[in-house]
Amino acid sequence: MGSLDTVSIAILLGAVLVMAGILSSLLALRFGAPLLLVFLVLGMLAGEAGPGGLKFDDLSTTYLVGSVALALILFDGGLRTRFSTIKAVLAPSMGLATVGVLLTALITAPVAYYALDLNWTEALLAGAVIASTDAAAVFLLVHSQGLRLRPRVGATLEVESGTNDPFAVFLTLMLVGLITRGESSTWYVVVEFLWEALLGTAIGVIGGRMVVMALNRVALPQGLHAPFVATAALVVFGAAQISHASGFLAVYLAGMIIGNQPTRAHNSVVAFLDAATWLAQIVMFVLLGLLVSPQRLMSSIGPAVVVALALMLVARPVAVFLCLAPFRFNWRERLFIAWVGLRGAVAIFLASIPMLVGLPKAYLYFDVAFVVVIISLLLQGWTLGPAARKLHVALQRTDRGPRRIELDLPGQLEKQLVGYPVRAKSLYLKRGLIPSWSKPTLVIRDERILTPEEAEPVAPGDYLYLLAPPEKAEALDRFFVDMPPSTAPDPHLLGDFIVPGETTLGDLAAAYGVNVPTGEEALTLADYFDIHLDRAPTVGAEVKLDTIVLVARSLGGGRVNVVGLRLPEDEDDAPPPTRVQKARRKLSKVWSQLSGV
Template sequence: MTIIQHIYWVFAAASALVLVGIASSVIARRFGAPLLLVFLVIGMLAGADGPGGIAFDDYSGAYELGSLALAIILFDGGLRTRFATVRRVLAPTMLLATVGVLLSAILTGFAASWLLQLDSMTGFLVGAVVASTDAAAVLFLLRAGGLQLRERVGATLEIESSANDPAAILLTMLLVQYVTSPAGLSPLALVQEFVVEFGIGGIAGVIGGGAIARGLNRLQLDHALSALFALAAAVLVFGITGQLHGSGFLAVYVAGLMVGNRVSGGLTNLLGTLDAATWLCQIAMFLVLGLLASPRLLLESLLPALGVAAFLMFVGRPLAVVACLAPLRRYGKREIAFISWIGLRGAVGIFLASIPMLAQLPHAQLVFNVAFVVVLVSLLVQGWTLGLAARLFDVALPHRERAVRRVELDLPGSLERELVGYPVAAEARILGGASLPGWAQLTMVVRGGEILTTAEADSLMPGDYAYLLAPPGRVYRLDWLFAPPEEASEAERELFGEFSLDADVRLGDVADFYGLPVRPKDAPLTLAEHFARRFEHTIEVGDRVRLGPVTLVARELSDEGVAKVGFKIESFGKALARPARLVDGVARLLGRR
């Protein structure tokens, strides 16, 4: 085979693996399997021990590819994170991303030393390799599952999983350096090197991110060129920071954070264009790391590796999370338990395991095999139970994200408004008398292929396409206005109940009258405040709160939240135990529709 033919074969084989993975993902979704696991398994099947028979052991090439891919993934993660979100959970996420990673590495290192019969330093190296959670795995599984977590929990997981990669990478590299030349690097020098690399990485990220944002704002590039400019500049920041002996991975994440919060327009288009690049990076990482794995070698250390995975999931990660979050007293027990469980490991762990292979350390192959098994187990067990855990620990908002046909367009030069378009469904609420919120402005209507102004359109009609100006953070609150109605009057009564209450009624008054179970701290809240706490800023018409035999249903919304609450009695029992008070209460609290 000539060199040219070999190149053609490599291109064809790589493309075929990606296509097979994408096709397999359709099947995987039906079973709720983590999609990234599919690409990892396909890589293994295509490897030397699988049916594909591809002999691949280029750890140097895998490290270079993984570094580039991880830098782009972290940059994309920073782009999607708001400063406001960071400020709310800055202290806990920074603790988890630094102290939490260190504690997980130390605890897992002790377990690995005992289970694998390794010296303590090699055991700690194993712990460092698997200490960080994987942003790609965490964020993808949350989106793919349609889960909406409570804001504090979701923000903590999102930022921690993006910010702890640099800490784990730096810790692994320092341990490898210590193992290769223990006389030249004391424990104190390790700490100093950690601080210096983090400091340089953070400063480089702020400076580089500010420069990228300024360039995007001033150059007014085409959408595709803007994305290419941002990617190239981010990789430049990554490379320069590494040359300055800083953490390039921290730098690109901070740079993404700066760009995502400072560009004056076009962020939605930038993110949309970068989605393909980020997906390609994730797929490439998992396929290549799957090719590096040898199932035959994995089986040789399978049992102790499973022990390490179990210890990390049930002991190491939970203890580290509790140590970081419990003293803050801002997180409940259920929230801490969920964050402890959703510590998914992904490609980062396998990528880090290639560093000892490159350094040709003793037991390097064992470290790689253990890391691979830990990632597989984490994706299988934690990835498959993410939705169940969210419901069990009551950290998921009661409704899932709805697939609404919505088109969003950034307006260059404006951070406060974007153009959003909806198809107007027949009998949609917007056609039945419901009005637009004050912060949304109808700008034009497309009807029968013609563009009409609001004056020309007069009013919306079924089949129209309505385009509105709205703040980016509130766009989702328009979805219910344009969706098809649930049903006619009978179905509406079934959904909302026979009565409705003003949302300013106190929950305690309703609970006292009907004998409903309400926590003392919730009793002073109005119904609107109770819904706001339960659903935070994602309330939609039809959202429900169960209180014993009664279900409260969000019936009407205002700019501030719930305006009217449907009152549906599921089971009479205590509710009808006091008929005289029932009659009086209907007159006092309830209003017939």
Template sequence: MEAFYIVMLVSTVLVLIAAFSSLIAFRFGAPLLLLFLMIGLAAGTDGLGIEFSNNGLAYIFGSIALAIILFDSGFGTPINSFKQAATPAVMLASVGVLATASVFGLAAMLLLGLSYVEGLLLGSIVASTDAAAVFFLLRIGGINIRDKVRSTLEVESGTNDPMAIFLTIALVEVVSSGSGLDGFDLAMLGHFVQEMGLGVVLGVLGGMMIVLITNRVNKDKGLAPIFVLALALLVFSFTGTLGGSGFLAVYVAGIYAGNRKMHAMGTIRRFQEGLTWLAQIIMFLLLGLLATPSQFPQIIIPAVVLALFLIFVARPIAVWLCLLPFDYTQQEISFVAWVGLRGAVSILLAIMPILGGVEDGQIYFNVAFIIVLVSLLLQGWTISPMARRFSLIVPPRMGAVDKIEIDLPGAANHELLSYRVIKDSPVLSGERIPRWATPSLVIRDGKSMRYQYAGRLKENDHVYLFIAPSYSKLIDRLFASRAPVDPDDAEFFGAFSISPSRSASELDAAYGPGLITESEKGLTIAELMAQRLGSQLDYADRVRLGSLILIVRDLDENGHASTIGISLEPVEPATHLPIFINFREIAHRIRDYLREHRQKVREAVSKPRNPGGSDRT
């Protein structure tokens, strides 16, 4: 019992240190997950001397924590965002992981003296982006980037783990058996299809089960998050038992459940947020404790070179090849390539060669650990500057909102929201609350009063309103502070605006021809943009038509585009090298080259001859 209390004491102190250190990291913009990892290292064998070498236990705890993180990641992904980025993200999560591992394997073979299969194993370990790192830095880090790019990165990070896990397990078996590349056969391909197929199907069914049971068992809001957590882990473990990908299943279940109406949704979201924080802290602390930094100097130089090769060569090549068929700009592809953060998943997978009895398995773990450190240090600290460098930061539509969602038992047609009246908000300056919103209570200086008797609202008042579901974003604008205006915002939204209801053929006539296809000429500008994007238009969405860029400037009360901006300025390329451009841009460049060539030929033909010269060629 004394040993138990000591372990509990040390564990609790480490979690508290990680939690308190996050406040410092928020202030200075440090990547939090790197901080959690460093705390684990500092407390480990070569630091404070805490001995932890149980690889199997670390893998079990890490897998459970990753399942919780993936479920919450899917739970917070809007279905429109998923639809918008599903195809390119799945390409990155499958073909991209395989391409990254293949290219990286060549470098690992040269720098570490491994065979190609062993290099491919190390490449598979570090090929997937980390869901915890990507979701944390994009959602909590305050980086407001274009929705298409954000959705692509989030869906990729949530779906690429199963591919990396499958490759790692398969390659551990191949390396252990010594069969080399001959170990890959059709049976292994069939096993992969089975894993992914079962993951998707059981994930959807599991999401339906979570929604059904949570809505049926609605006696106590405090039990709802427990049911959701237990059912999510049930989906994860049951799918794995049947030979499917539990990680893919729990992510898909999260997407399904998070986009359905559920009992005590606000309570569930708050519980999930806290639990995800705890899962991230525990996972990174455990993996930090597992490492032995005194072994790093032996492979530090090749490991750092491999990390830089992964960041600057392998990942960009894979991303470019996967996004070539899609309408992503050079800036967007460059940013997606840069946000290839490696994290706990890579360290977790690096345990598998040790558990699988691979010769010198510790080398895989140490190299992967150093690669993760370099990735979090270099990429995690520079995501915001790189987003600004590539002009992907979306100007804020409104300022901060202080809002609380309150669960109403049995309320299918109403939501109860509480807002704090913020300085400079429109409602404070006299703008009226719409008739479809019913304000009921105002709390001022600790005293409650009916809204009708409160008079003019004052700063720091708390107002409670009943509204129809899905209308909260419109009310947010009334209670939000004034949005900060940046000098570059006007450039972001174009030189002038145009009505979204005008015909797309007018654009082709004015700035073409050849901007749009024949089938698109009968569409309005809004319909053209929605068709190109593959989803309903949202604020700051952008569509490129040759050198013309259409931008959604604002939305009306129904969520439809009300103003479209037009930018005629050519976008500065992310790099002058002929890389990171999609098929559409390649076609436009070929067309522009041919036009210039034809123009030069015409000028040469129409050029007047020299009267005193000869007619001979």
């Protein structure tokens, strides 16, 4: 009976932990990644040195759970990554994910060599274990602190965090093999790396396409799509690992393939993976707490703090500045990317590998990873928001967004039903704006279902449902939040071919002789951007209007308030000189009227 009671207690404790993880997601948006430290402390309290007295030293289970957790985290990261995002930042992100990880390990190694009394190979292994950033921790913090990063900065961090883990795993395994087997040639390391990368890429791409095909062709019962995709991700990961390819690269690429293709139940899959990755992080931090020995940690905490500070203040910044030197990042963007190199579940997983194979001083790597994660989440985590605002790489979100409802429509993959509560100060209600790629379908008012025509005019408190492509659903959010106050553009920015965002299309047509779609003459240029962009406007965003291109030059209150005009370059298409001269006078008059000058 005693053994049965032990099993029952284990089930109870496990269920309580999972429930705590689910409920903690409500606090995650308020406290961010440091909330994960609560689960670290819970693990320590439940461990052998804490009141719980639970003796846990099962390294095989730790490695197994860590592999599954990291595979799901990477798959979720790939699922959310857009091909359009990668194209813009592929070169700098891949540089940070490979050369950056190697440089970080190399710069950290001398500090570990002297501080931890290791040989050079062991010191390099200590650097490799803590060299990669943690995507889940980075974006949990960004989201929880209400930050909206500049697109290029956010995309670089996103792609780097998702792709540097496979290289860090490869580097760690290579060094572990080198320590256990002895000398290894450079040629062997290069061939092994290419084999793992190329075969992992092939398995990931093929596996992702097969999952997309199965999702769209097999009639699964409602509710099984998300578990099927998560299980398929682990199948891709396992198939790559037993083929001696990079399973972590394969599962990340499989997620990218699935996330960028139209599939059934896309939103339920994303929501399921979001919850799974949150629980995976919690499990990893609890395991880290269980494995920590406070008595052993006291003997190495001083040198470990030195290594952690060297990593955050020297190794990571130097690697980032060197890798981004060939690209057009300003110093503020580089400094922010260097500071946001948070360490989390990945370091925990990598630190368990030396212990699993029984390397000398294996627990030293684990203790160093423990200290690095603690300091990273406390120091970098709680200063991320102030750093982003101080360095001007992010705008504070004025609204956390409306509560979006998404429903898949059986029988097709191109559209889904997206619903929003209509707010009194929303862009949709005040200006009547809606993107050209969406279609209002029904309105719910006082528990009655109405067509848009029957509900006209739509009133605050109504629920509006629209048809929209799944990949663009999030872009609808900005039409249903309360409009922030608009910021007036700087008159000194306005010239011959730069106009205020409140200029109407009719005025622009009169000035430049361009054709405006029928019925849109009263729209402002800011409205035109909102309607025709499939995402929130950013500086540099472009939309075409007849023969000219409108370029967003400045934003105010989340909307375009200064617009640049790119005129036709061909002489046959260009407006006559006399028309341009007239345009200058008319636009000057328009701006004077708008600014009250």
